[in-house]
Each structure stands twice: as C-alpha cells, then as structure tokens.
Amino acid sequence: MSAHRANRPVLDVRNAKKIYGSGEATVVALAGVSLTVHRGEYVAIMGSSGSGKSTLMNILGCLDIPTTGRYLLDGVDVSKLNDRQLALVRNRRIGFVFQSFNLIPRTTALANVELPMAYAGVRSAERKRRAHAALDLVGLADRADHEPNQLSGGQQQRVAVARALVTAPALVLADEPTGNLDTQSTADVLAVLDSLNQSGRTIVLITHEDDVAMHAKRVIRLVDGKIVSDQRNGHLAASRSAMLRDAYSTAVYR
Amino acid sequence: MSIFETIRFALRGLVANKLRSGLTVLGILIGVGAVILLVAVGNGSAKVIEESIESLGTNTLTISSGGFGRQSSTSTSSTSLTVELATALADQSAAPHVKTVSPVVTSSSLAATYEDTDVTVGSFIGTHPDYATASNFSIKSGAMFTTDDVNDHSKVVVLGSTVAEGLFGTVDPLGQQINVSGKLFTVIGVLAEKGSSGLSDPNDLAIAPLSAVQESLTGYGSLSQILVQAVSADDIDTAQAEVTSILNEKLGVTSTSSSTPYRIMNQAELLETRTSNAKTFTTLLGAVAAISLLVGGIGITNIMMVTVTERTREIGIRKALGAPKRTVLNQFLVEATVLSVIGGLLGVAGAVIGSQFTIMGTKPVIVPSSVLLALGVSVGIGLFFGSYPASRAASLRPIEALRYE
Ligand SMILES: Nc1ncnc2c1ncn2[C@@H]1O[C@H](COP(=O)(O)OP(=O)(O)OP(=O)(O)O)[C@@H](O)[C@H]1O
Numbered sequence: 001m002s003a004h005r006a007n008r009p010v011l012d013v014r015n016a017k018k019i020y021g022s023g024e025a026t027v028v029a030l031a032g033v034s035l036t037v038h039r040g041e042y043v044a045i046m047g048s049s050g051s052g053k054s055t056l057m058n059i060l061g062c063l064d065i066p067t068t069g070r071y072l073l074d075g076v077d078v079s080k081l082n083d084r085q086l087a088l089v090r091n092r093r094i095g096f097v098f099q100s101f102n103l104i105p106r107t108t109a110l111a112n113v114e115l116p117m118a119y120a121g122v123r124s125a126e127r128k129r130r131a132h133a134a135l136d137l138v139g140l141a142d143r144a145d146h147e148p149n150q151l152s153g154g155q156q157q158r159v160a161v162a163r164a165l166v167t168a169p170a171l172v173l174a175d176e177p178t179g180n181l182d183t184q185s186t187a188d189v190l191a192v193l194d195s196l197n198q199s200g201r202t203i204v205l206i207t208h209e210d211d212v213a214m215h216a217k218r219v220i221r222l223v224d225g226k227i228v229s230d231q232r233n234g235h236l237a238a239s240r241s242a243m244l245r246d247a248y249s250t251a252v253y254r
Numbered sequence: 255m256s257i258f259e260t261i262r263f264a265l266r267g268l269v270a271n272k273l274r275s276g277l278t279v280l281g282i283l284i285g286v287g288a289v290i291l292l293v294a295v296g297n298g299s300a301k302v303i304e305e306s307i308e309s310l311g312t313n314t315l316t317i318s319s320g321g322f323g324r325q326s327s328t329s330t331s332s333t334s335l336t337v338e339l340a341t342a343l344a345d346q347s348a349a350p351h352v353k354t355v356s357p358v359v360t361s362s363s364l365a366a367t368y369e370d371t372d373v374t375v376g377s378f379i380g381t382h383p384d385y386a387t388a389s390n391f392s393i394k395s396g397a398m399f400t401t402d403d404v405n406d407h408s409k410v411v412v413l414g415s416t417v418a419e420g421l422f423g424t425v426d427p428l429g430q431q432i433n434v435s436g437k438l439f440t441v442i443g444v445l446a447e448k449g450s451s452g453l454s455d456p457n458d459l460a461i462a463p464l465s466a467v468q469e470s471l472t473g474y475g476s477l478s479q480i481l482v483q484a485v486s487a488d489d490i491d492t493a494q495a496e497v498t499s500i501l502n503e504k505l506g507v508t509s510t511s512s513s514t515p516y517r518i519m520n521q522a523e524l525l526e527t528r529t530s531n532a533k534t535f536t537t538l539l540g541a542v543a544a545i546s547l548l549v550g551g552i553g554i555t556n557i558m559m560v561t562v563t564e565r566t567r568e569i570g571i572r573k574a575l576g577a578p579k580r581t582v583l584n585q586f587l588v589e590a591t592v593l594s595v596i597g598g599l600l601g602v603a604g605a606v607i608g609s610q611f612t613i614m615g616t617k618p619v620i621v622p623s624s625v626l627l628a629l630g631v632s633v634g635i636g637l638f639f640g641s642y643p644a645s646r647a648a649s650l651r652p653i654e655a656l657r658y659e
C-alpha cells in the first residue's frame with residue numbers, strides 16, 4: 001500500500017446537502033456537511049432527533065445520494081458508479097445496520113444473516129457456518145430458526161448487527177445499533193464493534209447515548225443538518241473505553 | 255449468484271408467502287381451467303351436431319310440398335307430390351346425378367300395439383327400400399323390405415330402435431306381428447340406432463312399403479316427401495339442379511312464377527346452418543371463457559400489486575445488502591414463472607379432468623389451441639405482473655425502495 005493511499009481518507013464527504021421535497025414543503029436534512037474519516041477510525045455521530053444523522057449515514061452507505069455535493073468512498077466518486085459496481089461496494093466493503101433493522105419478513109434469522117454472503121457468492125455450507133458464528137457473537141445462537149416477527153425488537157436489532165458483520169466488511173455503518181438494547185446486549189454489541197475496530201476496520205455509529213459514544217475515538221455532533229462539533233476523545237476517554245470494554249467482555253465471557 | 259442459488263431463493267420466497275402464492279396459483283388455475291373447459295363444451299356440442307347431421311346423410315335432398323304446413327300431422331294436405339313425379343325424378347337420362355329416389359308418406363304419432371304393450375310411433379313411414387340407405391339407416395337385425403314387398407303391398411315393417419325397444423323389450427321382434435291402427439304388420443327388421451340431431455329422436459320411427467301404408471293407413475293421396483339421394487356428396491348441387499328442372503317441367507312452373515309448389519331442402523345446407531350455429535355457440539362460450547380469463551388475470555394482478563409495497567421494501571433490503579439489479583430481477587422472474595406455470599398446468603389438469611364429465615348435456619372435447627391460448631395468456635399475465643413491479647423497484651435507490659408506500 002503506497003503512502004499516498006494510506007493517507008487518503010476512506011470516507012470523504014464534501015459539502016453534501018440533502019433536500020427533501022420542493023416548494024413550501026422543502027426539508028433541508030443536510031445543510032452542507034463536509035467530513036473525512038480515515039482507515040481504522042471509530043466515529044460516533046450524535047445529535048437530536050431529526051438532525052440528519054440517518055440521512056448522512058444512508059449517503060455514507062451508498063444507499064442514497066446527496067442532492068448536491070460530492071461523496072468519495074476510498075477516493076472514488078460514488079455517483080460515478082453503476083448498479084453492479086454499487087452492489088459490489090455495498091456487498092463487499094460496507095456492513096450497514098439500519099435504525100429500523102430491515103430484516104426480510106417471514107425469513108429465519110439465519111437466512112437473513114446468510115443473505116449478504118449469498119450475494120457475495122459464498123457456498124451454502126460455509127454461509128451457514130459463518131451465519132451461526134455471527135448469531136452466536138450477538139448472543140442469538142438459540143434463535144437462528146426464528147422469523148423476525150417471532151423476535152423481540154432488541155433481538156431483531158442484534159440479527160441486523162450480525163448480518164452487517166458477517167461479511168467482515170472494512171467499513172461498518174451502524175444507525176443506532178444499541179437503540180433497543182438493554183445494558184447486557186449493548187455491551188455484547190459494543191464489544192463486537194470494538195474488537196472489529198481493533199482489527200483495523202473503520203466504524204461509524206449513530207447513537208444518542210454518551211456511554212456508547214465513549215467507545216468511539218471521535219464524536220461528531222449534528223444540529224439541523226450541520227456539523228457543530230468534531231472532537232477526538234482524549235487519551236483518558238480512550239482508556240476508559242478500553243476499560244469498559246474489558247468489563248463488558250468479562251461480563252459476557254464469564 | 256448462480257442460477258441454482260437464484261432458483262432456491264425464489265422457491266424460498268414462495269414458501270415464505272404461502273397465502274399469496276396459493277391465491278396467485280388459484281387465480282391462474284381458474285382462468286386457464288375455465289377457458290379450456292368452456293371452449294371444450296362448445297366444441298363438444300358442435301361435434302355432436304355435426305356428427306348427427308352427417309349421419310342423416312349429406313348427399314340427400316328432401317322435396318316437400320310448398321307452403322309451411324308441410325309437417326302437419328297428416329300427409330294428405332294439399333300437395334302436388336305424386337309417385338309419378340318420383341318415378342320421373344329417377345329417370346337416369348334426365349337426372350344422371352340422382353342415385354335413388356324414395357317417395358315418402360308419413361303418418362305421425364300412430365299407436366302401435368304388440369300384445370299388451372302399446373307405444374306411439376313418432377313417424378310411420380311408407381316408402382321404397384332405398385329410403386333406409388338414403389337416410390343413413392343400417393339394419394341391425396332382420397332385413398329391409400324389398401321392391402317386391404312394395405309391389406305386393408306386403409304388410410311388413412322395419413322398426414326404429416326406439417319403437418322396437420318400447421314394444422318388445424327383450425323379446426326378439428323378428429317375425430312378430432304388431433297392430434297399427436287396427437292393421438297387422440309383420441316385423442321383418444330392426445334398424446341400428448342413429449345419433450340424435452337435436453330435439454327429436456331419429457330412432458322413433460317405423461318403415462313399411464309405400465303401397466301397404468297408403469292402402470291401410472294414409473290412403474292414396476299425395477306424398478309427404480320425396481327423398482332424393484345424389485350419387486355423391488359432391489354431386490348434390492348438380493342433382494338439385496336436375497331435380498328442380500324436372501319438377502318445374504312436370505308441375506308447370508315457369509320462370510316467371512313467383513313461387514313454386516314444392517320445396518327442396520339440401521342436407522348439406524342444413525349441415526352448414528347447424529354447424530355455423532354451433533360455431534356461434536362456441537364463440538359465445540369462448541367469450542365467456544375469455545372474460546373469466548380476464549377476471550382471473552385481474553385477480554392475479556391485484557394480488558401481485560397488493561404485495562408490491564412489501565416486495566419493494568424487500569427489494570430495497572436486498573439491494574442494500576449488495577444484490578445487483580439483475581439478481582433481484584431473476585429471483586422475481588423465477589418466482590412468477592413458477593407460480594404461473596404451476597397454476598397453468600393445474601388449470602389444464604383441472605380442465606382435462608372436468609372434460610371427462612358431461613356438462614350441459616354435452617361431452618366436452620378439448621381444443622388444443624385453447625389450451626395454448628389460455629396457458630399463454632395467464633402465464634404472460636403472471637410473468638408480467640410478477641416481474642414488472644420488481645423491475646421498477648429494483649431500479650430505485652435502496653433508500654427509496656425502503657421508504658416505498
Ligand atoms: N424521505 C424524506 N422526505 C422528507 N423529509 C425527510 C425524509 N427523510 C428524512 N426527512 C427529514 O429529514 C430530517 C432528517 O431526518 P433523519 O432521518 O436524518 O433524522 P435523524 O437525525 O436520523 O433522526 P432520529 O434520531 O430520530 O433517527 C428530518 O427532519 C426528516 O423529517
């Protein structure tokens with residue numbers, strides 16, 4: 001890897017605006033956001049409801065495009081990619097956890113987790129093995145054969161997390177992945193994210209909780225579609241995060 | 255993703271939505287089955303009419319006296335048909351395309367008695383021996399009377415199958431005597447049963463020598479009909495022309511006459527009329543069937559459309575997880591194909607089973623082209639409405655698809 005590539009940001013958003021509707025009903029969800037995230041960073045995005053967090057996340061995940069402005073993923077302008085290339089990027093590079101889970105109805109948790117691997121062309125037996133492992137990681141090994149409507153909100157959320165992680169993507173984008181979880185499950189999920197980050201993966205997560213944000217090394221705050229602060233957590237916070245993680249791990253693997 | 259994997263995904267999708275899959279299959283099944291079966295019923299009834307008219311013989315002309323009262327219950331109404339006229343028509347040099355000529359007198363609804371049993375004979379016919387072959391009757395047992403019987407005024411009779419059964423049941427009728435309006439006739443033959451051409455039973459008749467019937471039942475008035483048999487079905491029109499000119503000459507009809515005292519009915523024409531009636535019937539049933547196909551189609555469309563919201567969301571999820579448009583489309587196409595083909599084939603199977611039964615008095619006969627048409631249309635509808643919403647959804651950005659309502 002050349003020095004040039006190493007310095008290039010993974011995510012590079014340049015003055016992105018997202019405007020919904022037209023005329024009187026116009027909603028400015030993003031009012032010019034510029035943001036760069038480098039390889040291996042762990043970023044938390046915070047902000048009140050309706051501040052544009054999910055909108056930004058969808059753009060980062062190549063699920064939506066900004067009305068104006070540019071978005072470069074690994075130096076490539078996403079708006080220039082065709083359907084097949086976008087599908088490849090979503091499938092191989094990004095693991096996305098939706099705020100509203102978005103599991104496929106009437107399909108087992110296992111099959112839901114298998115899905116991204118199926119599109120990646122992983123063979124069935126291997127898929128099952130890895131899907132089971134991922135469900136195990138989020139503490140749902142015994143719910144593999146349950147369908148979404150047979151799972152609690154928190155369980156569905158964890159299936160969604162397992163689905164995003166199962167392909168071991170270099171970039172994990174999680175929209176409130178712990179929004180519906182109790183302390184224990186939150187700890188499980190955060191432990192997974194932390195270990196992914198430690199193995200060099202880039203993580204962006206949205207959260208309302210300071211505790212969760214503390215796990216990140218950088219916190220970005222949005223107000224009315226604008227970035228109002230972009231802070232790196234200090235050494236203290238980082239070590240606190242590590243300490244918390246150890247505590248959680250102890251709790252999990254007790 | 256491999257095609258095998260795509261098919262597995264599609265099947266899993268179908269199983270995951272059992273009710274929707276079932277309703278779609280049902281819609282297609284009913285549409286296809288109804289079309290095939292209704293057309294088969296129409297076709298079956300047309301076939302029956304065709305066969306029965308053909309069994310009457312397509313190479314005969316029936317000459318009756320003019321006016322519309324020719325089928326009155328007595329044969330002695332004012333007509334100008336005579337045995338001499340019949341003899342003239344049989345003249346080989348004047349009418350080379352005429353094979354046989356049978357003068358006919360008919361007595362309708364005569365009571366016939368054998369021992370304690372009595373039946374009403376639909377028509378008691380006095381004629382020449384050629385009548386049987388000309389009207390496509392064959393002898394089942396015994397024999398037809400001969401020209402000698404006609405000359406000798408023999409009181410012998412050949413019974414139609416209905417009359418024979420009614421009078422004799424299991425007894426052998428040959429050689430038995432029956433009483434017809436006080437006159438005794440000896441049964442010398444029984445006719446083989448003939449298919450019905452409609453309302454009347456063609457087997458409800460008895461045939462006896464013309465002379466004997468005139469002598470004992472109808473009197474020596476004029477004839478009810480003259481049955482002319484052409485040499486072949488192709489010569490029927492030529493024969494008709496020959497017969498017409500002889501009749502005109504004998505009956506003094508000039509080219510200026512506004513009407514003729516006789517009518518000629520051509521079996522071939524009758525066949526055409528009846529067949530075209532039957533065709534109209536088939537077309538009508540076809541239209542009903544087409545409507546049911548349309549309704550079935552709308553049903554399918556409806557089910558597919560109702561699930562568009564849900565499916566669009568699903569497509570959004572699949573795309574977000576990295577499914578290319580092509581893969582999503584293939585999955586939905588396979589789903590729709592499986593449903594349409596299963597529904598279509600079940601419909602055909604249902605129609606084939608249904609056609610084993612008699613429906614509206616006819617035995618349905620399946621028309622192969624209706625099978626193709628019904629299958630084609632319903633599979634087409636299924637494929638289109640199965641894949642069109644999918645292709646639209648697959649073109650959306652994942653977020654747009656996820657927000658679809
Ligand atoms: N499809 C849309 N059409 C119109 N307005 C929209 C649409 N999606 C989002 N918005 C608006 O954009 C704004 C930002 O929405 P967004 O979902 O990004 O909020 P958020 O920060 O994720 O909020 P929350 O914390 O509640 O999830 C909101 O005011 C919302 O009403």
Ligand SMILES: [Mg+2]
Binds near residue numbers: 053054055099175
């Ligand atoms: Mg949100």
